[in-house]
Amino acid sequence: MHEVGPPPTGRVRPAGRRRPPLPPPRRAWRGAAGAVAASTLAMAVALWAVNGGADGEPLSALGRLTGLLASDLLLLQVLLMARIPLVERVFGQDRLARWHRWTGFSSFHLMLAHIVFITIGYAGGARTDVLGELWELIADYPGMLLATAGTLLLALVVVTSIRAARRRLRYESWHLLHLYAYLGVGLALPHQIWTGTDFTGSAWSRAYWWTLYAAAVLTVVTFRAGLPLWRSVYHRLRVEQVVAESPGVVSVYLRGHRLDRLPIRAGQFFLWRFLDGPGWSRAHPYTLSAGPAGDVLRITVKDLGDGSRRVHRLRPGTRALLEGPYGALTAAQSTGRPPLLVAAGVGITAMRALLDDLAAPDAVLLYRVRGRAEAVFRSELDALSRRRGVGLVYLEGRRSRRGSWLPAGLDVPGMLHHLVPDVAVREAYLCGPPEWMAAVHTELRAAGLPAGRIHREEFAW
Template sequence: MTTLHRVDPPRTAVRPKAVARAGLYALLAANVAVVTVFFVQAGFASNALIVTGRLAGLYAALLMAFQLLLVARLPFFDRRIGMDRLTSWHRWVGFGLLWLLVAHGVFIVFGYAQASSMGPVDQLVDLAETVEGVLRAIVAMALIMVVGAVSARCARRRLAYETWHFIHLYTYLAVVLAFTHQVAAGSTFTASATATAYWYGLWGTALGAVLVGRVVLPVGRNLRHRLRVTAVVPESDHVVSIYVSGRDLDRLPARAGQFFLWRFLTRDRWWQANPFSLSAAPDGTHLRLTAKTAGDGTAALRHLKVGTRVFAEGPYGAFTTMHRTRPDTLLVAGGVGITPMRALLEELHGHVVLIYRVTTDQDAVLYAELTELAHTKGAELHLVTGPAVPDKLAPRDIATLVPDVADRDVYVCGPPGMTTAVLRTLGDLGVPRAQIHAERFSLAG
């Protein structure tokens, strides 16, 4: 039997997301101020172009360290902000970093060219040949420009996730090369022992955060829990549920609505990590994920053998009851986005309405479970079927099904197009943004 613990919404407390977001902004602002102070203290012994270029380079290095923090997958920020939003911030900060690096290179080259009366190209070659660390900086910038190019939406859509991810890993090489350039050629953080200690401390913290969040925590948890597949249950021709168990799962800090990056350690799948949400609330004895066939990788899940070792990274995501602000809840799910909703429905208290949007009745994953669970909890379940056009979750439709929608927390999970449309509808209905919690279910897209 599943044991659930009631989690009442914090009616007057400061929202966890606001606290974490403000903390990140304050951290970045404080470091910008510190870097600026050290830069001014080091003095301006060059022309205006070189001074501007150096300052742009320092801010670029600071953003690079901030980038590492955003993707470190630290539980404190992930549970409050969510990996999808942190990844989005990482993307936009990355483009800002790219432009700062371009400005750094252009201003530095033209500044030295102005002082030496050389042409920009000759000056760049001369700097690469005579100044330690400059060649490494050029290679780092080239790598970051490649990563930035493949991260543009038009290129991202044409690349397989594994290809994009492999190219993205070169960012770490760029980070190492850029840092060694700063140490070799920088003057701001060699002007004083305090500045030098700060710079090493900043980068040590950023790299340490990545090591802890991406290596130490996942490896430690998997060594402790020793996860294995205990059952493989076909739910339909295209949907399968995988049950995973292990040791001391009551100590695993997983919550309904979160997901893991799952690696099933078979000969042909150990190198693939796929994000799947928990489709049942964790009960301390087992975890369940439910996947719909979307390619050869997910199709192979139904052939997993009981006893297969599992390496799971997580839990991740802020799509949990931690962020509730109202006693009653509306859940809006589309397609396989029902899986985290199924888990949330199990954990939620108060009056719950679940709207499940699918094309046909046969597409309704776990519908029998949902019906039974909704009956047990006194929740309302609405199955909305039909093609995507016309929109059946327009303002009038949702207002008819849930007249008090503006007084509820609303959780939305489904394909990106549906999620965007529902979020627009909720805005039209006057639902406050603090009450809207969305999961776009597109991490691996």
């Protein structure tokens, strides 16, 4: 089943000697990060209790607790997407994005509970109606107008983060709306400083919360703004060449200064901004499609909308700003077993780069593509098959049914074992649409691969 196509066409490749790979992050750091996050929530509850949080009217007390937990989760949510390099390397951005999403929804629900409990509790104590008490809280208490505006902005972000709403939005629109979350956080939290009993009545509480706020702000400024700006200025990346790979897909070669100082691994991605005119400020995530070599990087982009379409029209010499690298779908995941790489569509970009880093003579690549003519990197992959013995299988044809990862004609029981007889002893890397990867994951688990030997990363926003 290992099919070889025509000889390579002499396509340009990144020049230079490949750099040694970065060491893998320590797995123990995963547990440490989780412990730190859990300890912040425990500290918020402990300070609430020590400061007499359970005293007085029960609903008001519960309202203060839910408000503190909402604030803590809101800050953790910011930290999850602060692009901290070590955290990104340990967990991968798709996992951090899932936690960010879960934390955001949890924080928002706790914030709504805080508003409801505080309002009803205060209304009961003052013997007033609930709506009147809510209006008095907003109009008369310090910082509450700002908190109301912040809550409305956060509600906007939450609504547009629901999957059904996201599907109706362009990536550029969703990304711009999502940035309002920072303004919402900045407006929603200060009222605690002015009116919250955990701030006004306890020096320890003030020290703790100010430290948490400062850490969140400093981390975002450093890693979301400072580090990307410094790297962009220092490395001076410019477009060198744009090469058509297949219908609707191009590769962009970028040359820069001292790229060996970038902590990159094959399989990672950057957020890119190209200074080619209006709209340059919106970043788009594109994966390296070749292992880093010399002072040249390569990304490969499929035309999926406004931002990616602009990439196809880039001119040589265009300046590029980069943020990253991000992602954990790298050879650092390897346990030394023979690799099985499975890709669909433009997901081949990460797999193509991984083939450079893994450098395993017994690697097998299953490439799901509608037709051979649409295969990206066809000549490169065929050359790797001949030169290094990479087992290359093109899975060609239309999808046979919903939920299947195989094309019509190959979607039969036992096909995975037929394609890769030793699949159970291998280690798998997946890249493609999320639903397709889920189907492959199910098939690999049924074939005997433990979950710890199946690596994937979702790049869907």
